[in-house]
Amino acid sequence: MAPPTETLTAERILEATEEVLRRHGPAKATVVDVARALGVSHGSVYRHFRTKAALREAVTKRWLDRTSEKLAVIVTADGTPGERLRAWLAALFETKRHKAGDDPELFATYTVLTEENGTAVGEHIADLTAQLTRIIADGAGSGTFPVPDPAAAARAVFQATGRFHDPCYAREWKAPGVDEEFTAVVDLLVRGLSSPSR
Amino acid sequence: MAPPTETLTAERILEATEEVLRRHGPAKATVVDVARALGVSHGSVYRHFRTKAALREAVTKRWLDRTSEKLAVIVTADGTPGERLRAWLAALFETKRHKAGDDPELFATYTVLTEENGTAVGEHIADLTAQLTRIIADGAGSGTFPVPDPAAAARAVFQATGRFHDPCYAREWKAPGVDEEFTAVVDLLVRGLSSPSR
DNA sequence: CAGCTGACAGATTTCAATATCTGTCATTCC
DNA sequence: GGAATGACAGATATTGAAATCTGTCAGCTG
Numbered sequence: 001m002a003p004p005t006e007t008l009t010a011e012r013i014l015e016a017t018e019e020v021l022r023r024h025g026p027a028k029a030t031v032v033d034v035a036r037a038l039g040v041s042h043g044s045v046y047r048h049f050r051t052k053a054a055l056r057e058a059v060t061k062r063w064l065d066r067t068s069e070k071l072a073v074i075v076t077a078d079g080t081p082g083e084r085l086r087a088w089l090a091a092l093f094e095t096k097r098h099k100a101g102d103d104p105e106l107f108a109t110y111t112v113l114t115e116e117n118g119t120a121v122g123e124h125i126a127d128l129t130a131q132l133t134r135i136i137a138d139g140a141g142s143g144t145f146p147v148p149d150p151a152a153a154a155r156a157v158f159q160a161t162g163r164f165h166d167p168c169y170a171r172e173w174k175a176p177g178v179d180e181e182f183t184a185v186v187d188l189l190v191r192g193l194s195s196p197s198r
Numbered sequence: 199m200a201p202p203t204e205t206l207t208a209e210r211i212l213e214a215t216e217e218v219l220r221r222h223g224p225a226k227a228t229v230v231d232v233a234r235a236l237g238v239s240h241g242s243v244y245r246h247f248r249t250k251a252a253l254r255e256a257v258t259k260r261w262l263d264r265t266s267e268k269l270a271v272i273v274t275a276d277g278t279p280g281e282r283l284r285a286w287l288a289a290l291f292e293t294k295r296h297k298a299g300d301d302p303e304l305f306a307t308y309t310v311l312t313e314e315n316g317t318a319v320g321e322h323i324a325d326l327t328a329q330l331t332r333i334i335a336d337g338a339g340s341g342t343f344p345v346p347d348p349a350a351a352a353r354a355v356f357q358a359t360g361r362f363h364d365p366c367y368a369r370e371w372k373a374p375g376v377d378e379e380f381t382a383v384v385d386l387l388v389r390g391l392s393s394p395s396r
Numbered sequence: 397c398a399g400c401t402g403a404c405a406g407a408t409t410t411c412a413a414t415a416t417c418t419g420t421c422a423t424t425c426c
Numbered sequence: 427g428g429a430a431t432g433a434c435a436g437a438t439a440t441t442g443a444a445a446t447c448t449g450t451c452a453g454c455t456g
Contacts, residue, residue, distance in 0.1 A: 028409095030446085031449090042447090042448085046448085046449065050449090051449075052447090052448065052449085155379065156382040157386070159379060160387070161358070162367075163357045168366040181354070184350055184351070184354040187354075189386060189387075189390060192388075193386070195389040195392070206430085228417060229418070230418085238430075239431050240432095241421090241431060241432070242430055
């Protein structure tokens, strides 16, 4: 099916793995399937990834990184810290909601993968909170967000908005009124960050 | 095993059901088990609950209501709205964390039950946000919390603190530093509620 | 010789036969 | 007569034997 003449690279294996996951789901996607899709023996896959778990972790990381990269643009964009904070949170919500809504099966698949890969998720969350920290630190510098510890504030904001980005709430993202709820939470948080009484 | 001479009541059945759930877990707890524990035939259980699902829902509701009742006390307690809000949120966290930590298996069991019983959970959440609304409305009346819509603010606060009461985060409640994270989120929210700039 | 293959052992999954459970109801018991 | 029983049909769960998969490695191939 895939051209078997190209050299076998980790990237090509990851590509094929994602395709196999999309087709078969997380429970039935096997290394043999991946090898078959690439027209090679499964032994060759093990040359690039020591175990099936490592392969799944790599493909998970790849998926999470795509989100991080998308959001990174907003961190350094124009606008006040307040605008960027709102834009960043809205983009995070929108991205996740889109992924969950467009291809629910693939999203469910990756949700399973993230559950079995605490490390990759931890790093992803660290990435995202680092981005948030930069925005809030900008606001701390300019006096918009008079917070003593931007990193702690970023963690708090990230956790408080979990309902709008954590996969465990995915099924509620299509309910009517979520957008109002999202706005209400973000407003409350921005107001909290902006409050000078510290 | 249980005295078979007492009259069979819905409450006794619920009691026995909780015990069977504790022993066997959500997957292997059967109506026959419950009947056996009560020393009656399973047909008798069906006289009080139309289906197994109804029985499980009733026992779930009972469990959730125990939490609601505990928290209701704080709503009408002494203290400023700010103090009561913090106390209420802390009690909610503490109660859940205790349940999860003391008897992890029973907690896991009830987590499964709540997942299959959207309705009971919805009502429970409605109960809790109503309690929160009363506290915030008090604050709105006294000027402590100058919010235009206490009910909306209550929903936002409840959702923003999900990480500290939603069972899907239970495994993180024993991590070091959660208390600081809880405090950070609550501080941010209280500051947001207290901010006069509306 | 670097990369790929395919046979292999042990672990895991599938599948179909078997057992148990759910929900009903005619009958029994007090 | 109201409450409980237990046999029953269809649905669901368990089990163990057979099939498949994971991870290794000695040897093949270009």
